[in-house]
Amino acid sequence: MIMAFTGLALSLFLLLHVAGNIIILLSHEKFNEYAFNLESMGVLLYIAEAGLIGIFIAHLVIAIKLSLENKAARPQPYYLRASTGRSRRTWGSSHMLLTGIGIFIFIVYHLIQFKFAASPVVEQKGVAMRNLAFTVVHEFKETDELIIYIVALLLITLHIRHGLRSTFETLGIANTKFDPFFRWLSFIYVYGVMGAFMLIPLWIYFKVPA
Numbered sequence: 001m002i003m004a005f006t007g008l009a010l011s012l013f014l015l016l017h018v019a020g021n022i023i024i025l026l027s028h029e030k031f032n033e034y035a036f037n038l039e040s041m042g043v044l045l046y047i048a049e050a051g052l053i054g055i056f057i058a059h060l061v062i063a064i065k066l067s068l069e070n071k072a073a074r075p076q077p078y079y080l081r082a083s084t085g086r087s088r089r090t091w092g093s094s095h096m097l098l099t100g101i102g103i104f105i106f107i108v109y110h111l112i113q114f115k116f117a118a119s120p121v122v123e124q125k126g127v128a129m130r131n132l133a134f135t136v137v138h139e140f141k142e143t144d145e146l147i148i149y150i151v152a153l154l155l156i157t158l159h160i161r162h163g164l165r166s167t168f169e170t171l172g173i174a175n176t177k178f179d180p181f182f183r184w185l186s187f188i189y190v191y192g193v194m195g196a197f198m199l200i201p202l203w204i205y206f207k208v209p210a
Helices: 002-025 028-039 043-073 096-115 132-140 143-170 179-207
Strands: 121-124 127-130
Touching: 002 028, 002 043, 002 132, 002 143, 002 179, 028 121, 028 127, 028 132, 043 096, 096 132, 096 143, 132 143, 132 179, 143 179
Parallel strands: none
Antiparallel strands: 121 127
């Protein structure tokens, strides 16, 4: 249950995060103002970040614990894996811990690259603020950075696609009359949110002048 609720909370955070990030495609000035307003929240921002970190750590620790328990329960792998045509097993569902570790590494990289990176200062409406839009555009114009982000976003897509499905099973929604609705809702949510995330670096790389 803790895995389900922490995973759901992290998935909802992705929606809020992409809603703010996509502003950069509309206006660099508005994006800088958005980032400045967040940073101006002071202690409230620190509390929100601490809560988010706590949720992520709890999700990761429990995932590792469950993985070790499952491995201990079956120390020898199956001799043969074969699909009956009825299983929902996919590569993503079979490698949740692996994709989770990859996501953790990417998050550390992402924070170092944008949150803690030095950005030039710009004056907007008489206020000096970080020109975070410049930093984002500069990074995503690099081919290697584009590839890193697309690969990382694909890993996140695989992870939360199965994660949301598992959440519905844990909450007892799967195999009920509501199952088709929540299955389609999760499909739209995952590909809508992650598609928006992918649009940002791709649009900057191909459409924004260097």
